[in-house]
Amino acid sequence: MAEIMEVRNKKLILKDYVSGFPKESDMDVISSGTINLKLPEDSKGVLVKNLFLAADPHLRPLMKKADNFSVLQSFTPGSPLHGYGVARIVDSKHQDFKEGELVWGITGWEEYTIITSPETLFKIHHDDVPLSYYTGILGMPGLTAYAGFFHVCAPKRGERVFISAAAGAVGQLVGQFAKLSGCYVVGSVGTQAKVDLVKNKFGFDDAFNYKEEPDLDAALKRYFPEGIDIYFELVGGKMLDAVLLNMKVHGRIAVCGMISQYTLDNHEGITNIMSLVYKRIRMQGYNVVDYYDLYHKYVEFILPCIREGKISCVEDIVEGLESGALALVRVFRGLNIGKQVVSLAKE
Amino acid sequence: MAEIMEVRNKKLILKDYVSGFPKESDMDVISSGTINLKLPEDSKGVLVKNLFLAADPHLRPLMKKADNFSVLQSFTPGSPLHGYGVARIVDSKHQDFKEGELVWGITGWEEYTIITSPETLFKIHHDDVPLSYYTGILGMPGLTAYAGFFHVCAPKRGERVFISAAAGAVGQLVGQFAKLSGCYVVGSVGTQAKVDLVKNKFGFDDAFNYKEEPDLDAALKRYFPEGIDIYFELVGGKMLDAVLLNMKVHGRIAVCGMISQYTLDNHEGITNIMSLVYKRIRMQGYNVVDYYDLYHKYVEFILPCIREGKISCVEDIVEGLESGALALVRVFRGLNIGKQVVSLAKE
Numbered sequence: 001m002a003e004i005m006e007v008r009n010k011k012l013i014l015k016d017y018v019s020g021f022p023k024e025s026d027m028d029v030i031s032s033g034t035i036n037l038k039l040p041e042d043s044k045g046v047l048v049k050n051l052f053l054a055a056d057p058h059l060r061p062l063m064k065k066a067d068n069f070s071v072l073q074s075f076t077p078g079s080p081l082h083g084y085g086v087a088r089i090v091d092s093k094h095q096d097f098k099e100g101e102l103v104w105g106i107t108g109w110e111e112y113t114i115i116t117s118p119e120t121l122f123k124i125h126h127d128d129v130p131l132s133y134y135t136g137i138l139g140m141p142g143l144t145a146y147a148g149f150f151h152v153c154a155p156k157r158g159e160r161v162f163i164s165a166a167a168g169a170v171g172q173l174v175g176q177f178a179k180l181s182g183c184y185v186v187g188s189v190g191t192q193a194k195v196d197l198v199k200n201k202f203g204f205d206d207a208f209n210y211k212e213e214p215d216l217d218a219a220l221k222r223y224f225p226e227g228i229d230i231y232f233e234l235v236g237g238k239m240l241d242a243v244l245l246n247m248k249v250h251g252r253i254a255v256c257g258m259i260s261q262y263t264l265d266n267h268e269g270i271t272n273i274m275s276l277v278y279k280r281i282r283m284q285g286y287n288v289v290d291y292y293d294l295y296h297k298y299v300e301f302i303l304p305c306i307r308e309g310k311i312s313c314v315e316d317i318v319e320g321l322e323s324g325a326l327a328l329v330r331v332f333r334g335l336n337i338g339k340q341v342v343s344l345a346k347e
Numbered sequence: 348m349a350e351i352m353e354v355r356n357k358k359l360i361l362k363d364y365v366s367g368f369p370k371e372s373d374m375d376v377i378s379s380g381t382i383n384l385k386l387p388e389d390s391k392g393v394l395v396k397n398l399f400l401a402a403d404p405h406l407r408p409l410m411k412k413a414d415n416f417s418v419l420q421s422f423t424p425g426s427p428l429h430g431y432g433v434a435r436i437v438d439s440k441h442q443d444f445k446e447g448e449l450v451w452g453i454t455g456w457e458e459y460t461i462i463t464s465p466e467t468l469f470k471i472h473h474d475d476v477p478l479s480y481y482t483g484i485l486g487m488p489g490l491t492a493y494a495g496f497f498h499v500c501a502p503k504r505g506e507r508v509f510i511s512a513a514a515g516a517v518g519q520l521v522g523q524f525a526k527l528s529g530c531y532v533v534g535s536v537g538t539q540a541k542v543d544l545v546k547n548k549f550g551f552d553d554a555f556n557y558k559e560e561p562d563l564d565a566a567l568k569r570y571f572p573e574g575i576d577i578y579f580e581l582v583g584g585k586m587l588d589a590v591l592l593n594m595k596v597h598g599r600i601a602v603c604g605m606i607s608q609y610t611l612d613n614h615e616g617i618t619n620i621m622s623l624v625y626k627r628i629r630m631q632g633y634n635v636v637d638y639y640d641l642y643h644k645y646v647e648f649i650l651p652c653i654r655e656g657k658i659s660c661v662e663d664i665v666e667g668l669e670s671g672a673l674a675l676v677r678v679f680r681g682l683n684i685g686k687q688v689v690s691l692a693k694e
Contacts, residue, residue: 236621255623269616274583276602276632283630285623 009035011080011110012324018063019265022332026063027081027325035112039091045116046097048087050107051347054135055327055340057168057234059083060262081109081324086124086134088347094118102127104134109324111344122295129306130315136169136339137302137313140288144256145173146298147291149181152254152284153230157182160224162243165234166207167194169339170256174232175204176311183230186223188239190334197337201312216242227251236261237268244272244281253283259332314338356382358427358457359671365410366612369679373410374428374672382459386438392463393444395434397454398694401482402674402687404515404581406430407609428456428671433471433481435694441465449474451481456671458691469642476653477662483516483686484649484660487635491603492520493645494638496528499601499631500577504529507571509590512581513554514541516686517603521579522551523658530577533570535586537681544684548659563589574598583608584615591619591628600630606679661685 010031018026039047059081066074075081085107089097097103097118105121107113115121124134136142148170149155161178165171166187175198178185187198187207198207206223213219220228220242227248233240236258247253261267275281305311316336318327324342331340357378365373386394406428413421422428432454436444444450444465452468454460462468471481483489495517496502508525512518513534522545525532534545534554545554553570560566567575567589574595580587583605594600608614622628652658663683665674671689678687 240620257624258621261621267618267621269618270620271614271616273587273617273620274605274608274614276630277604277634279632280634280637281632283623283632285626285628285630287624287627290627 005037006034007037007112009033009110009112010321011108012321013080013109014063014075014077016077017065017074022060022063022329024325024329027328029321029324035114037090037112039093039114041093043093043114043116045114046089046094046118046121047091047112047114048103048107049090049112050085050087050110050344052086052132052135053107053109053324053342053344054084054139054141054169055324055331055336055342056083056141057165057257057259057262057331059328060259060332082106083109084135084140086131086139087113092118097121097123102131102134104139109321109342111321126299126303129303132315132317132341132343133306133313135341136315137173137306137311138299141169141339142173142302143291143295143298144288145170145177146301147288147294148232148254148256148286149174149177151291151294152286153232153252155181155183155230159183159229160226160248161185161230161232162220162224162228163187163204163232163234164210164239164243165189165257165259165334166198166202166204167337168234171232171234172198172202172313172338173311175202178230179203179205180305180310188219188235193337197314201314210239217245220246230254232256233258235259237270241268241270241272244270244275247275247279247281249279251279251281253281255283255285259334262332315341317341317343319343352384353381354384354459356380356457356459357668358455359668360427360456361410361422361424363424364412364421369407369410369676371672371676374675376668376671382461384437384459386440386461388440390440390461390463392461393436393441393465393468394438394459394461395450395454396437396459397432397434397457397691398449399433399479399482400454400456400671400689400691401431401486401488401516402671402678402683402689403430403488404512404604404606404609404678406675407606407679429453430456431482431487433478433486434460439465444468444470449478449481451486456668456689458668473646473650476650479662479664479688479690480653480660482688483662484520484653484658485646488516488686489520489649490638490642490645491635492517492524493648494635494641495579495601495603495633496521496524498638498641499633500579500599502528502530502577506530506576507573507595508532508577508579509567509571509575510534510551510579510581511557511586511590512536512604512606512681513545513549513551514684515581518579518581519545519549519660519685520658522549525577526550526552527652527657535566535582540684544661548661557586564592567593577601579603580605582606584617588615588617588619591617591622594622594626594628596626598626598628600628602630602632606681609679662688664688664690666690 102124103121231253237260449471450468578600584607
């Protein structure tokens with residue numbers, strides 16, 4: 001008979017599908033559940049204790065009922081959210097994982113999670129850097145920035161790069177990769193504090209607050225009088241439309257996300273798409289899951305950059321599942337500065 | 348002193364910039380001009396006699412005053428149109444060209460044209476096929492279809508291909524290349540006669556008349572219940588928006604043209620562009636000029652296909668510059684069946 005070790009398992013759940021902008025009250029912390037810390041004998045998965053959870057922008061569209069774009073699976077009302085996190089293996093029935101090992105990957109917004117397909121988890125081999133980095137620079141956003149910039153955008157020295165949502169977890173890294181590659185880099189952000197951060201901490205050549213630019217086309221022409229070679233797209237909508245007018249011939253647009261559109265019932269129409277023909281532009285949507293095989297190469301590249309201080313990263317860490325809903329709403333509203341992380345446990 | 352051989356040089360001119368849909372009366376044939384058939388001694392160009400002119404859809408946006416998309420150079424009011432054509436060298440001051448040789452490339456809508464940069468011309472080495480083919484299957488539209496399908500779309504056997512404007516010079520070839528590649532191919536066209544042509548003459552698996560489909564999304568779901576791998580885009584607007592909803596993950600869209608948008612003052616907004624992220628779609632604008640180095644390889648591929656009847660092409664030939672304006676308006680309105688050509692001279 002399996003040993004029984006029942007413990008409390010607090011969860012952050014979605015109360016019901018959200019229409020419009022998610023609010024804190026759309027989520028709830030449930031403390032009543034328990035979990036057995038020993039997996040049943042017939043399990044092939046692992047049971048993890050969650051240490052850090054990533055409050056990522058891509059969770060926003062998962063809060064509404066699946067629509068036409070149904071490749072995404074929405075959250076289930078009454079069940080905990082899921083997303084990227086850092087965790088420790090508590091019990092394992094899978095040959096590749098042992099109790100005590102640290103991993104990052106998709107987990108639940110709860111204290112303990114049973115992961116039935118642990119093949120999707122990445123092992124953490126380097127713990128001389130903060131473990132929370134594996135929700136950001138050393139995790140999904142880091143690989144997203146690396147694959148998107150170096151593989152999708154295929155940059156050349158001296159090219160002119162524009163990044164929207166430039167202070168976010170992905171944008172801040174893309175900008176720094178672009179500077180390391182000898183490019184001219186400008187970012188757009190939503191507050192003056194982020195303008196300062198992006199210029200002073202991350203070393204962008206310039207940045208602007210899009211909320212203070214009534215004419216985005218004019219703003220882009222000011223920073224890119226000769227046009228844009230590479231646009232790293234995180235925002236969509238009016239920004240994309242203005243960028244299309246300012247792309248150079250043979251420009252590339254990596255479409256990583258479109259946070260301005262996620263909770264609109266009717267997406268904004270893009271009217272300048274004909275630029276793709278006239279300027280022979282490549283516009284490529286991508287997802288980090290197609291680039292997981294680059295992860296070890298990426299770690300070899302990024303770890304020395306972190307240790308030598310060549311790449312900065314800024315985190316915005318809150319404590320406890322009780323802060324989770326607020327952390328998510330802050331990210332969806334762009335109020336966080338740097339990678340928003342929820343810390344659940346130290347070990 | 349240079350020999351003087353003045354002859355008449357009839358021209359089809361644009362009377363003034365066109366706003367809205369071009370009409371025959373926006374153009375005029377001028378018969379009063381003459382030209383000297385001997386180039387001046389200091390010329391580095393060639394003088395050609397034009398044999399066939401291509402009435403191509405891409406001429407339509409050149410009739411309006413240059414706008415934001417100013418990589419295109421508009422026609423000059425009072426001057427002849429220019430576009431792709433087949434011509435014979437009458438006089439040459441360029442070492443690579445000799446009197447009597449046949450060429451295709453950019454020339455004027457007039458009887459004789461001085462081409463100052465003949466490096467852009469392609470020599471015609473095979474005249475056992477109709478010379479008019481060098482405005483179509485053996486010229487720019489042929490290479491456009493070849494580069495766009497094989498290089499931009501990167502097709503795999505068994506993939507599902509959708510082509511808009513499928514009866515046109517490029518679309519009819521893309522569909523046949525897709526069938527040769529083992530793909531399932533459906534085209535959209537604007538008349539029942541073109542539905543029949545595309546299915547019976549060009550061997551598409553199916554085709555529909557978009558004018559009889561009030562719900563394009565529903566039409567696409569009927570022909571592609573499992574989704575579209577490759578969209579060859581020639582139309583834009585509402586069709587693109589419906590296609591985006593029906594693309595498969597990792598789909599590719601080659602953006603060759605957007606004829607539905609060329610003369611709109613306000614382009615239709617594309618609201619489903621977020622599909623690019625969710626479905627990891629690559630959408631690539633391209634222009635044949637970037638693929639000119641493939642031309643000889645293309646000719647080696649296509650000539651045997653033509654000679655063995657593996658590839659069909661349909662032309663719609665009218666006689667004389669006086670028919671030029673009507674031929675163009677017919678193309679812009681989609682009234683032509685097959686490649687619209689204006690024949691000026693036999694030799």
